[in-house]
Amino acid sequence: MTLLQLFFLFVSAVILGSAVMVVSTRKMLHAAFWLILALFGVAVIFVLLQASFFAVVQVVIYIGAIAILILFAVMLTRRVMADVGPQVIRAWWLAGIAAALLCAVLVWLLSSWNGFTASLPPLPQRGDPIAELGQALVSPNAFALPFEVASVLLLAALVGAIYIAWERKGK
Amino acid sequence: MIPLSWFLILAAALFCIGLYGVLARKNAIGILMGVELMLNAVNINLLAFWRYRTPAETAGPAFVVIVFAVAAAEVAVGLALIISAYRRRNTVIADEIDLLKG
């Protein structure tokens, strides 16, 4: 059990523990902060996968924007949801069984694949992975079309969110 | 040193915990948090497969970039919808927003 493996187990325990707290804690505010801890753990996992760019992007986008947005929403809807009563539906045990079943099926399915226990291949010696990613995202042979569609999606989301949340002051 | 299976099991577990959150939570914002967990599990999966199978290509990271963008867009619109519904119906419990119920 090398140091790296121990570290991975520790980080996974943090992620899965905070995820369980997110879906089971009573107060929404605490759930939001547990979500932030889980997202931070996922950023550390990205570093372990030698995708440092994505670790930083995860912190910027998820923790710096999405989590703050969720916190804003929790606070704006705090008055009516005084966090009393059960926070899960009555048939929560059914949802738990479904989730556990799905997890078991996924792991069983993957374990019967021969690449499941693959070990780490060496990183190819090449120039700048971020520059290559940038090139791939705008090159017409690679992923320019999904990139453009994603930007249209973001524009639609921007316009839609503003329109939905705009309070019309009796015009 | 860390076999691929560990990352995949972590991603599967995170996905299923997120799924439980989506199915079992009453509060609409809680459901959204479950969806975020699921999207993060998908990202871990994509990057793990990229690193262990085809580290020389850029399809994995490009897909992850798209997933990031989609997640951000979806959270923004989802929260706008939730707050708009809260203003009208004064509730965020998903069960109580049932005007269209037959």
Place this chain on the structure above:
Amino acid sequence: MNFLLDPVNAIANWLRTLFLGWGVPPDVASFLLSLLGAGILATGAMLWVIFLIWYERKLLGRIQDRFGPNRLGPWGVFQPIADMLKIFTKEYITPQGADKFLYNLAPVLSVASVLMMWVVVPFAVTIYGVDLNVGILYIVAVGALGELAIIMAGLSSNNKYAMLGAFRVVAQLISYEVPMVISLLVPVMLARTMSMNGLVIAQDAWYLFTAPLAALIFMITQVAEVGRAPFDLVEAESEIVAGYNIEYSGLKFGMFYVAEFLHAFTVSLIFATVFLGGWRGPSAEQMPILGFLYYAVKVAIVYFIFILLRGSLPRFRIDQMMDLNWKLLTPLSIAVLAVSAVVDKLLQSIPVFWNHLALFAANVVILWISMTILNRRFRREQTRVAGLEARPARAVQEHISA
């Protein structure tokens, strides 16, 4: 001679040989050295804040035609130490119903996020914490953690005013992140790298000259990000009732205070690195200590400008701040990015001097166009207000029925 030229690395190598001589395995020795370096950097930054507080108060005093602190010690240099002792000995009053863990974590996270920015700053060609290849993005990410600390402070204080104050601050901070990141993209694009040391090495001509508008937008947004005047609505001394740190006392408040000063200095470090050429100067590559000296001079100039801004500009209202951001800075920064990209790509093959001149000219053209547009709108607003003032009753009647 080597020690004089590059003291940090000389000491590090001597310590490493010492550890290896004691039989410590090499990666543990590297780890211990990194730990020592991080500790020294963090402690040094915190001790430096003491000098910064004195410098700012003295300079602000002089700008306002008064002396500033001058009683404790020569020129009042011991004043911050007296302030520190006072803050250390104040009582911690935790409000009832406050979320204890988050309440205590917020000031720690606030200072930690600023100290984490010091890791990627290159003080000389060989003196830096770590040369991440995503250094610029790392700085943006760590700034986001600082915003999280503010929201944590506001939400856990069990105080409506703290919560509202925290939301206003965070709304301002996340709004100003947009032009900040876009204007940071211009030097990154010109240097073809995101690493801080790479940015410094690529600055044969300072980016202040080839991207002056981006530098201006970056400076304005960073003043807003730190929460200094003229953007200090959210922690203004005259409106502190609505601030997010109202429920904090003693050293916890002291940590927020230190975090703000240190953030202002860190921002000048980053500005000097990205736009003023960092440690570059004559023969700075051979003699790292000279590079450190050049860098110190540049950072001092930028920090001086920040204090000048604080002492001379009145405060913005929150709606003026938001207008400035979304209606001026964001479109301007996008225009600068697009035009700089096009000019840089088109003129890639011509000699370097004309390339830089063309970029400078493009920036000047964008500035001129935006100033013309703003001027026209200002004139229209002036005539409209003058028309309203000339006939007050009629104007009000028209306004109501319109």
